Each structure stands twice: as structure tokens, then as C-alpha cells.
Amino acid sequence: MWQERQAELLRGEIEALLAPLSDASGLCALGKEPLAKASRGLAAESARQRPWPLLPLIVCEAISGHYEHALPAAAALQLLKAAAEVFDDIEDADSSASLSTRYGSAVAINVATTLLILAEKSITRLKIRGVEDYLIVRVMEAVNSAYATACAGQHLDLSLASQIAVSEDIYLRVAYMKSASTVECACHVGALLAAANQELIDTFALFGHNLGMASQIANDIQGITHGSDIVKHKITLPVIYALTHTDGETHHQLKLKFVKPSESVPDTAQIRDLLFRSGAIHYATIKMEYYKQRALDILSEAERAGGSVERLKLFLA
């Protein structure tokens, strides 16, 4: 299958970048850990089920019919995601399996920094694949801009963490900045490396934007269904809906959990039930589906412009 082939080539590209680290006692193995997690570039799972790391390659191929020259860019994005995960674990300090918990912050910070540097190095490897200098610069600009936006989004999210009056507009802004911008970037880079015209590049970037928004909302729904965001009192889209559209005892219970946590705080299962019964999860699911519908419409537009978009529909199933 084409997914397995692309995934194998991507793994080879990432392994080649990590190989020079193998002399530095354990650094290579530690760097591989976040890359081997589900839906990351070195994951052992079937790429057929989890094609996310291949997104830039699939976009590139959809436009130009080729993708091999884009492998270093896809590898760079995987390295950036892996670095972000390691940094995130250091900040949250809530995972017993994280590198920072097992080896300490100093080692984890060094691993994450190494992954960031390798991501930059990976982009320069586009030259080996015959990509022209001006295009490499455009890829660097796209990647750095997207990740600067993501860091700004994270800062905004951290700044808002203690504020109770988070609106849906603010939620959507943060969701775009800290998460959807990176999916948009993957599509943007894929289209750039296909040497598409600007209109088509913008079309695929917009597809990525909407796919990324759907993905972030899906993640926030899971934060409720799995309970992790309830435990952390994290105010995400379902909670914003429920706080705005409920009253009486339901509203009181939600406020106790998310706004004024106290000793008499309701348990996670009770809160989850309230969020389901108020329609908050249903609303968030519709919102996720809305962004998928937008992404589908954009794919139709790309198809009319000559793109071969069938494989991208996998992400909208």
C-alpha cells in the first residue's frame, strides 16, 4: 500500500537525521522516543490507519504527482512535533512516562533542543533532493512562521488559564494559533514543494486550517470523554458552551468544577454526564463536523483546479 511505502521512506529520512547522535550516550534513543508515539514519524503502527505524518507528502503528491523530494520537510515537521511534546511534558509535569519525569528536566530539555536543531537541519536536506534554494527558503519561512504562531498561541493559552470568562471566539483563536496552524503548515509546505501556483498553495493551506481546527476540537472532546481536561479544570469548547447555555443546578455544578474549584467539587463522571446531557458534547461534535465539511468543500475546489485529492479525504472520514 502507498501509505506503508511513504511511511517507510519517512522513517528512513528521520533515522538518517538521528544517526549522527548514536555516539552520544543514549541521546539517539531518547530522541526517538517521542517520534515513536502513536501517529508520529517513527511509529510502528500501520500508516494506513494513522497517515498524519504523511500529510505534507500526500498534499505534494496530490498536486505534482511526486513526493520523495518533500521527505526532509515531512521529517522536519515530525521532529518539531516531537520536540513540542517533550517541552509540553516538562511544563505539565503530569506524566510519569515522560522523559522529564524519568531522566530529569535537564536531559529532557536537551533532547527537545536537539530535535529542534535537527528539524532545521532536515529542511536544509531539501537541497540534496534537488529542491531549489528559493523554495527551501520559502519552506523555512512557512515552518518558522507557523511555529512562532503556535508558540504565541501557547502563550495566550497559558495567560488565559486563570481567566474564567473565556469565550468561544477566544477559544477558536487559541485553537488555531497553537494547533491548527501546524496542520495548515504541513499542507502549505506540501503545496510549496509541489511548486503549485499561489492560489493552489492558499487552497491547500486553507484545507489544513480547517482540518487542524476539526482535529483540535476532536482532541478537546476526547479531553472530556477521557476525563483528562475535567481533572485539570481546563475550559474548552464543550465547557464554554455548557457554562453559557445552562442554568440552575447544572450551571452551579459546572462552575464549582471549572470556575471555583472547592472541596465539594463534583466528580469527573458527574461532570462528564452534565456536559453530555446539556448538549455541550453534541454541540462540539457538530462544530468539529462543520470544519470537516469546510475542508471537504475546499478539497472539491482543489480537485477542480487539477489536484488529485482522494487520499486527503482519508483525514475527513
Place this chain on the structure above:
Amino acid sequence: MKSQTVQELVKKVFGDEKTKRQFMSNPDSVLARFALTEQEKRAVLKTHAKLGLVTSNSQQLEAAIDPTAIWHAPIP
């Protein structure tokens, strides 16, 4: 997305038994009362077709969400 209109729809369906029954049997008749865009309508109907009313956790909900959620890895 004019979120407010979709919010009103969901609030009505979940807060009013009569509307809920109508929506379950004939969602289009309820949608006609709300000024939704075509994409919003499709989103509502697709969600309804896949999951009905999402009132509790289910394997279907997880199956609908999981493949889409998987990209996410937070920026620190």
C-alpha cells in the same frame, strides 16, 4: 460559522422535549426554523446520521473522534 444559531438549535433540541422528538424523527423540519448555512446544515445532519443525539459516551463517538484527534500534539 455563525455559532450562535447552531448553539440555539442545540439548546432547543436538548432543552425542549417536543423539539427533541421532532428532531429525532425529522431533523430537516427542525433545521428549517433556523437560519443555518449549507455547511452548518450538513454538519448537523452528518452528526445526526453518525451519532444521533450525543447524550453519552459510546464506541461510535470515540470512533468518530479518534481519527481526527490524532494529529494533535500540543505546543509546550
